[in-house]
Amino acid sequence: MGRVIGLVAYHVFKESVRDKVLYNLVLFAVLMIGASYLIGQLTAGQDVKIIKDLGLAASSVFGLFIAVFIGVGLVWKEVDRRSVYNLLVKPVRRYEFIVGKFLGLALTLAVNIAVMAAALYAVLGLMTWLQPGLGKAAVEAPVMDPQLLKAFALLYVQLLVVTSVALFFSTFSGPMLSAAFTFGLYIVGHFNADLAHFDSVVKSQAAGWLGKALYYALPNLAPFDVKAAVVHGQPVSATYVALTSGYGLLYAGAMITLAVIVFSRRDFK
Amino acid sequence: MDAPAARGLKGGVSALSLLAVAALLWGAALALQAYREARHPQPPVSSDxxxxxxxxxxxxxxxxxxxxxxxxxxxxxxxxxxxxxxxxxxxxxxxxxxxxxxxxxxxxxxxxxxxxxxxxxxxxxxxxxxxxxxxxxxxxxxxxxxxxxxxxxxxxxxxxxxxxxxxxxxxxxxxxxxxxxxxxxxxxxxxxxxxxxxxGDRQSSRQLWQQLYETTDDAWVRDNAQLKLAQLRALDDIDALAVIVRRFVDARGRPPAAWDELVAMRWLAGIPRDPSGTPYELKPDAQGGVALSERSSLSPLPPQFTRKTGPTT
CATH class of the missing domain: 1.25.40.10 (Tetratricopeptide repeat domain)
Known part of the structure; x- marks a missing residue:
């Protein structure tokens, strides 16, 4: 079972490399290096803060686009190219196919996030080397702050949730609709906390309950965002990271399970 | 694309030629845009x-x-x-x-x-x-x-x-x-x-800014404190120069026309400059007859610390 999942995952990763998905890392590196020079001229000594903000925001955007645009095509492309028929006649179970697809994209995202984090640290290191007084000016948090890794870790788990949602839609819908649904849920996921308190703004008890139900059913993505906190050197506890990551992994697991159910019921005859 | 053209792309027409065509078209588009903007100027975009x-x-x-x-x-x-x-x-x-x-x-x-x-x-x-x-x-x-x-x-x-x-x-x-x-x-x-x-004593103000200058980690805050300290130094300079100008008026019955006159009398070692390096100006209508140049990066000086000495004439 594990071997088959591993093979499917490996092929997803290989295909993303062949499709030049990792080229975005070059764009990221150019953006960071270019920005580190330009921002120094514009920001009244706030280079470090803004480079950190920019690095984390760019990682978030690039990661989101990869998760959505590759995620929505994971299953649909196989169906569209009819290669799914060849796959399913082989000893590949449907759940192995789905889980393998998810893990393949998770691997691609892990490589992306790891390289982006390394590039951000490299640019910060370069800035410190070129401007020795920079460390003293960064009063809120150290320039090479290891806390940034917590932001990257939570960003990665958030992207796994988004990938699982995209993969779920991909099992029964075309790429355009799946992308629209996934982006929609991404946006809703950032306003989710409002649903929890919906009962305080409406009179109807039923509407309040519905708000609560949606709050639990839809992904809650806002807690994954600790970018501002780590940049300002505010503490983000390991417990918080663990609890939020746990929620994300469980939610992604639930979505993958739903994807397996839908895909298992599809008739490819 | 038809077959001969495709063959041409692979064999005859070089990528460089196509790049040149693309550059030409792009350049023409830019020129046309510049011409249109000259003929029909665009309203300024309000930053609001x-x-x-x-x-x-x-x-x-x-x-x-x-x-x-x-x-x-x-x-x-x-x-x-x-x-x-x-x-x-x-x-x-x-x-x-x-x-x-x-x-x-x-x-x-x-x-x-x-x-x-x-x-x-x-x-x-x-x-x-x-x-x-x-x-x-x-x-x-x-x-x-x-x-x-x-x-x-x-x-x-x-x-x-x-x-x-x-x-x-x-x-x-x-x-x-x-x-x-x-x-x-x-x-x-x-x-x-x-x-x-x-x-509003000038000395206590100097102490305040000096404390801020010495203790802040922030370069901009430090620069701002340095500017204020330089302005206070300029005010002290102006007071000292006003005394010399007053002596000149008492001796000659008129204000000096230029710093050179005071230098020639050896009352000054050279043209006096403010902490930013800009020469002070002789202005009979200014208080004490001496003023900071408007070109100086220290201008304007804080009015609350200016001594009321009155004009020289």
Missing amino acids: VLYFRGGAAVSRAALGFDAILADVYWIRAIQHFGGTRRSESGDKTYAQLYPLLDLTTTLDPHFNVAYRFGAIFLAEEHPNGPGRTDQAIALLERGLAADPERWQYAQDAGFVHYWWRQDYKAAAEWFDRASRIEGAPWWLRSMAATTLAEG
């Missing part, structure tokens, strides 16, 4: 319409990108302040400065320098700034509400009262408030007492 004003609404719509948006607004605030300050226009209202700082700090309530530098920008007197000390204090109060442990905001509010408003009682209260915040330096308490006792 490019930015939102409701910080809370922008923050909600930012989807976790609040911090980077705050950076964008911060850069915009600096550009607005610097651009307006440098402009030759007489209409320097700095109308967008506070809304931009408000947006920046709403999107990122812990943006330390946006409060501190923002208050410096807002408090600067016209034409170097909007002269809105009320907004400077309001911004610092918001900073304190977001980070109550940041004694620097209370200290900065004290400086705004001290330097720009000459309200020494309020300044002393802010310094005292700052000194009560955990982690504040010991000298803030004595600063509060000195401010209350000696008010």
Whole structure:
């Protein structure tokens, strides 16, 4: 079972490399290096803060686009190219196919996030080397702050949730609709906390309950965002990271399970 | 594409030729655009319409990108302040400065320098700034509400009262408030007492700025303190030069036409220059007959510390 999942995952990763998905890392590196020079001229000594903000925001955007645009095509492309028929006649179970697809994209995202984090640290290191007084000016948090890794870790788990949602839609819908649904849920996921308190703004008890139900059913993505906190050197506890990551992994697991159910019921005859 | 053309692409037509064609077309498009803009000038884009004003609404719509948006607004605030300050226009209202700082700090309530530098920008007197000390204090109060442990905001509010408003009682209260915040330096308490006792005395002001200069980690705050110290030095210089000019008037019955006359009498070693290196000016209508050049980066000098010596003639 594990071997088959591993093979499917490996092929997803290989295909993303062949499709030049990792080229975005070059764009990221150019953006960071270019920005580190330009921002120094514009920001009244706030280079470090803004480079950190920019690095984390760019990682978030690039990661989101990869998760959505590759995620929505994971299953649909196989169906569209009819290669799914060849796959399913082989000893590949449907759940192995789905889980393998998810893990393949998770691997691609892990490589992306790891390289982006390394590039951000490299640019910060370069800035410190070129401007020795920079460390003293960064009063809120150290320039090479290891806390940034917590932001990257939570960003990665958030992207796994988004990938699982995209993969779920991909099992029964075309790429355009799946992308629209996934982006929609991404946006809703950032306003989710409002649903929890919906009962305080409406009179109807039923509407309040519905708000609560949606709050639990839809992904809650806002807690994954600790970018501002780590940049300002505010503490983000390991417990918080663990609890939020746990929620994300469980939610992604639930979505993958739903994807397996839908895909298992599809008739490819 | 038909077959011969395709063959041509692979074999005959080089990529370089196609690149040249693309460059030619692009260049032609740019030239046409420039021509059209010359014939039909586009109305200037109002920078007001490019930015939102409701910080809370922008923050909600930012989807976790609040911090980077705050950076964008911060850069915009600096550009607005610097651009307006440098402009030759007489209409320097700095109308967008506070809304931009408000947006920046709403999107990122812990943006330390946006409060501190923002208050410096807002408090600067016209034409170097909007002269809105009320907004400077309001911004610092918001900073304190977001980070109550940041004694620097209370200290900065004290400086705004001290330097720009000459309200020494309020300044002393802010310094005292700052000194009560955990982690504040010991000298803030004595600063509060000195401010209350000696008010607008030039020497106590020098001590205040010197303390700030020596203790801040922030280059911009340090530069600002250095500027104020240089202005105070220039005021001392002007007083000393006014005494020499008065002696000349007593001796010759007229004010000196140029510094050279005083140099020739060996009353001065050379043309006197302010701490920025710009020569002082002899102005019979100025107090003491000596003034800072308007070209000096120290201009204008704070009026509250100017001694009332009267004109030389």
